Amino acid sequence: MALIECYECKRSISSEVKACIHCGAPMADHQAHAQAQTAAARVQASTISFGSLPRNSAVPEAAELPQTSEALPKIMPAAAGRRRRQQAAQAFEAQINADGSRPVEGWLKIMVFLLPIVFVWFLLRNGHSAKQRLFGFGWLALLILASTLK
Structure with a gap:
């Protein structure tokens, strides 16, 4: 049994508890995640890392869009590109x-x-x-x- 730091309130707690006695944060999920990270760190020992931001399990992770053979619609209308080119040409003409x-x-x-x-x-x-x-x-x-x- 060792003292570890709670990932939520940053106070010292026992490594064997199921939830933090100070804030009530569940430790089972965090310990499994920490063990997976240490295993991955051992495998990727040759990379240099300066840490990562803490993850919030309540926020869903971003997922990639499924690859389709259909062409995605253009987000920018053609008039916006034409307008931008005209403004750039006018700005360049004014500088001569x-x-x-x-x-x-x-x-x-x-x-x-x-x-x-x-x-x-x-x-x-x-x-x-x-x-x-x-x-x-x-x-x-x-x-x-x-x-x-x-």
């Missing part, structure tokens, strides 16, 4: 400059000014114009030149 190049975001302007050796490479992304790249890399070259002069 008059000359067809991608605008330089405010955060990128600030970071190219402050730390160009790192952030000027973001100007190499698709869509930035040669003028934007020339300003960014020119600023980097100017700072490198200024740092080498005494």
